[in-house]
Amino acid sequence: MEFETLVRSRRMRRSFNDVPVDRRVIEQCVDLARLSPSAGKSQGWNLVVLEGSQTEKFWSCTLPVERRSTFAWPGLLRAPVIAIALADPTAYVERYSEADKAHTGLGNGPDAWSVKYWTVDASFAVMTLLYALDDAGLGALFFAIFNGEQQLRESLGIPAHLEIIGAIATGVPDGSDAPGRSAARPSRVVSDFIHWGTW
Numbered sequence: 001m002e003f004e005t006l007v008r009s010r011r012m013r014r015s016f017n018d019v020p021v022d023r024r025v026i027e028q029c030v031d032l033a034r035l036s037p038s039a040g041k042s043q044g045w046n047l048v049v050l051e052g053s054q055t056e057k058f059w060s061c062t063l064p065v066e067r068r069s070t071f072a073w074p075g076l077l078r079a080p081v082i083a084i085a086l087a088d089p090t091a092y093v094e095r096y097s098e099a100d101k102a103h104t105g106l107g108n109g110p111d112a113w114s115v116k117y118w119t120v121d122a123s124f125a126v127m128t129l130l131y132a133l134d135d136a137g138l139g140a141l142f143f144a145i146f147n148g149e150q151q152l153r154e155s156l157g158i159p160a161h162l163e164i165i166g167a168i169a170t171g172v173p174d175g176s177d178a179p180g181r182s183a184a185r186p187s188r189v190v191s192d193f194i195h196w197g198t199w
């Protein structure tokens, strides 16, 4: 798809059919996401990808069965793929300890970083992934994990030093997507974002 068309048409999708997604499609999309900008080319992000019935491991931790009947997006639970995006601070501390970066002092530990580049990099990569999934004819939602993070870590063996950035649900949209709760908010226009020359 042409880039402008892709950017203008992408919307978060929250209702899927349960048709499986070919693993190769996910791999092709991650192959594009891995080309996202990365501070010091540290590339410290990872995905835990759950497919098919494995997604229940995600939902059982984050949305217990008793809360599902009132869940606003029932079609989200059908998503055939859930990917959990992770950022690794240690990859950045190690990279910035190397000879060409040591002068920054950022190799001293995560607390030395005023901007957490592992969060920035993982976010850039997730954004590329969302566009790649869209371009591949899939729908996707990036969403927060508000509940059960510790339980999810234990269930999936996610090491404590990795930060969970959020989850990406993907699959074939079933066309019954209701607009998200924030969709009616006005969109800011270009002049709202830019402060030419000074604040």
Ligand SMILES: Cc1cc2nc3c(=O)[nH]c(=O)nc-3n(C[C@H](O)[C@H](O)[C@H](O)COP(=O)(O)O)c2cc1C
Residues within 6 Å of the ligand: 010, 011, 012, 013, 014, 142, 143, 144, 145, 180, 182, 183
């Ligand atoms: C950091 C971040 C967190 C988000 N968390 C959620 C979420 O928990 N649940 C949800 O339904 N959408 C979530 N969204 C999606 C936003 O609501 C959505 O991107 C926004 O309303 C604009 O809609 P659009 O992306 O479809 O254009 C999140 C988006 C971002 C960037």
